[in-house]
Amino acid sequence: MAITVRQRVRAVFARLQYRQKLLVAILSVALLPVIAVSSVYLIAYAQAKTGDILDGEKNRFAGEWQQLDNKFYSGIKKSVYITNNLQIVQMLKADYQDDLLAYMNNLENVKAVLEALKSDDLQSEIAIYGYNPSLYRTDIVKKIGDMDPALKDRVMQNRDTYPVRTFGRSPANGRMEVRIYSKIMDLSETLAVTEVVLPLEESFDRLRALLAPGSFLTYRAKNGETFLVGTNGVKGEPDAKGYYAIPFELKSAQDRMVLFVGKTSVWQRLGSKLAIPLVMLLGLVLTIAFTIKSVTFLLTKRLTDLMGTVRTGMDGLEPAAASTAEEGNDELGQLDRTFKELVVHIHEHYRQAAAHEVERRLLETELLQLNINPHVLYNTLSSIKWVYGSGDGKLDKLIDDMVDFYRLFLNRGEASRPLVQEIGMVEKYMEIHKFSYDAEFDYEVSIDEAVRETVLLRNMLQPIVENGIVHGISRLHEGGRLTITAGRDGDCVVIEVADNGPGMDRAPAALLAEETASGGRESSAATRFGSGYALTNIDRRIKLYYGESYGIRIAGSPGAGTVVTLRLPFHTAT
Known part of the structure; x- marks a missing residue:
């Protein structure tokens, strides 16, 4: 099943400590609205500053744009003045076929008027294309046939009050210019077409000089004609994508110029303006976050101390x-x-x-230790009495073994001793048992050097050895053998007491459970497995003293002998 985002967030949140959860909750409630409001403010501020940058760009071009608009206004006024000048109309209507002198006189008067019109811009040119066939060609007056037919038709078909204009490069110098065409009318008759030529290259040069890096300028005429004025650092064909467009309306010409400023350059300039607000916002956010963290720490410090109290258990605190x-x-x-x-x-x-x-x-x-059956003491004393009366020389050795045995058995009242001493006591016990019961059997003791000094509860091996002798090898006619081995298994000591007796006719676990359940009362297990308390008491002593993971394990079956294994922790006296 797919885990949703909400479930993942809950899982992460659940692993946080209470202090961290409280910090996240307060930050979410207090800091996120501040960041949201600040982000809205920064966006509005950035937009306002972007507008200021674009307005600044527009203002830089305002002077040149106004001069260009004035130039158009002047050219249109000149064209209107020529079309309405009575002196020029009369000159165009007169018949000069037989009176060249009159034409020359009228032409001089018209030249004076046109020169006066050119006085504000000496680079401008004025020409008149007349329909009167008696007119003579001059640098000012030309015949209508000298005009481009398509252009003439365009002018004649113009019904707009605004004159016809064409943009192009001068045939003389290749510089950009605009030509303004108007009709000179006498009632319903067209007398001529006026042409006013205004040079634009100088104005365009000044506009190009103002272009910022990564920007370009275009000119869009009223009739839809568009051409590029200039670029600065723009590679390839300019494209409006990735630019801010700033329009300039040329009211006199009814045209438009559009300045395209690269967004990258604007953003670079905007970065310096946003640096201070961003630093202030970052400082505000960090201050709020630090304050919230400090308050959260103070609020949860006592809870943290309480948790420390639980972990340490208030050790040493009164x-x-x-x-x-x-x-x-x-x-x-x-x-x-x-x-x-x-x-x-x-x-x-x-x-x-x-x-x-x-x-x-x-x-x-201590109580369990007192319950160990001491019947061997009474049997041994009886044997001493019997042997003493016969004068047998074994008495001295027997007495020495008994002295050593009871010295090791009592052990000055200490609860534990090294394994090597416990084995020594058991060896003395087996020698005494041989004498007391006139028993013939062999025994072998093998102790790993690594566990000789391990410390264990005293008097645990003697009852097990006694069970092995009395209920094991004593039932054999001959060839009885008892083996005691001790070694190390990891952090544990493993001691095995094995006999080659007839074994057991019941499962070892059932016998031990029956002996345990008897609680010290004589049971059927006692007759085949030892006295009621023996192994059960030892197993209980081990578990009480060392823990439930240690104890006795019994293995055996009919005719295969019996092995009793003790598993104890390994440690030496300090």
């Missing part, structure tokens, strides 16, 4: 110190004091309970 600690009188302070007092009481109760449990186990261990 009840008086816990109850008189000055933690404040607010709810958290009261909770802190109460919790510490509670932990101290629990700690003290646990200490007392642990001490009682140790004492109980020691008492029970």
